[in-house]
Amino acid sequence: HGPQPQPNGRRLYSVEDIDRLRQFLDEANSKAPGKYIRHRRAGEKLQILSVMNFKGGSAKTTTAAHLAQFLSLRGYRVLAIDLDPQASLSAMFGHQPELDVGPNETIYGAIRYDEECRSILEIVRSTYTPNLHLIPGNLELMEFEHETPKVLSSRQPGTMFFARLGECLAEIESAYDVVVIDCPPQLGFLTLSALCAATAVIITVHPQMLDVMSMSQFLLMTSDLLSVVENAGGNTDYDWMRYLVTRFEPNDGPQSQMAGFMRSIFGNRVLENAMLKSTAISDAGLTKQTLYEVERGQFTRGTYDRALESLTLVNGEIEELIRKTWGRK
Incomplete structure (x- = not known):
């Protein structure tokens, strides 16, 4: 058959x-x-991966989209959460933010502070990829950034902002193996919430001097803020944290130097494989598709194959980290 x-x-x-x-x-x-x-077995905890960087253009959404889809194609049950008000991840998975996502249909609907707060079960959507579900984003997510300072200043009773996302995910924990969160390119309350909900963190870095300088500022600020959150009872204990070199051009001397510089400082915290810069990935993005969806015949064979091999190596390395966390060989 x-x-x-x-x-x-x-x-x-x-x-x-x-x-x-x-x-x-x-x-x-x-x-x-x-x-x-490949589903989780008894005793294996839900893996929540937050993909982040302070700077736009570091291929954060591209990384999150391909990782979520790769894991779902490998047989894991995956939930992708678009935490970025720009909502590019939602668009890539077939949900146009300004047309298909109404009021209270983003994760904000489940983490808001007032009586309109709803169950996360009501806002999870399917995508065209089996095993992959989505909580879409749109500009409504900015409401959380505006409302949180008011709640903090009024000392309103209830769950602190940094624990709300984690509490929501606990409701649907049994339905998934991996959650992939695409964070906004800023260090606000949404990003801090994702950091506190995460079991692991992936920081995407474009290997150029200005981007690495920006990343170092991001890490310093994050460290200070997480110390405050930790003192208030937030969770900042990760199974692993890795830097992913993105949009990498191996033949570019300064980029290779910068990637080597990062490896000398961060050692094995930098993923062994880098995501190559490829016209195949950017051209697929023009039609809101991932490389796993486009026809190979649209590109010259070498271009497509190199890009696919790069993505598969990166995502396979992340899958291996997940499996090690679960204690699997």
């Missing part, structure tokens, strides 16, 4: 076909159940 051969002898499998194959192989493999289905 299954997909029949094409005229050229190849078989084409949909994501649903692959999921059915995983189920079949797992049921047939009674000696090692759970080998093909």
Whole structure:
């Protein structure tokens, strides 16, 4: 059974076909159940990955989108949360922020302070990728940045701002294996909330002097703010934190020097693999698609293959970090 051969002898499998194959192989493999289905097992905690940088243009949303989709295609149950008011991640996953996302339909609806606060269960959406759900964003998210100072100054009773996102995710924890949060390019209350909810942090860095200087400022400010949050009872204990070199051009001498400089300072906190700069990724973005969705024939073979290999190596390395956290080989 299954997909029949094409005229050229190849078989084409949909994501649903692959999921059915995983189920079949797992049921047939009674000696090692759970080998093909990659869902969390008893005792393995939900992984919440916050993808962030203080500076725009560091490929943060591109990284979050491809990571979430890669993990879902690998068989994990993934929730992507768009915490950026610009909502580029939502658009990439088929939900146009100004047209498809109404009032109270972002994560703000679940973390707001007034009586209009609703359950996170009501705002999770499906996407066109099986195993991948989305909580979209739009400009409404800025309300959290405006309301939080008022609540803090009035000493209003209730959960502190930095714990609200984590409490929401606890409601749906059993339905997912991994949560990927695309943070806004600023160090506000939304970003601090994502840092406190996270079990791991990925900081995207474009390897140029101004970007690395900006990142160092971001880290200094984050350190100061997290100390305050920690004293107030916030969680800042991560399983791992990694820097990801993005939009990397291996033949660019200054970029290679800067990447080497980062590795000399941060050691193995820098992911071994870098995300290459590629016209294939940027061209796919023009039509609000990821590289996993576009046809290979749209590009010269070498361009597409290099970009796909780069993404697969980066995302595979992150998957391995998740599996190590769970204690899997």
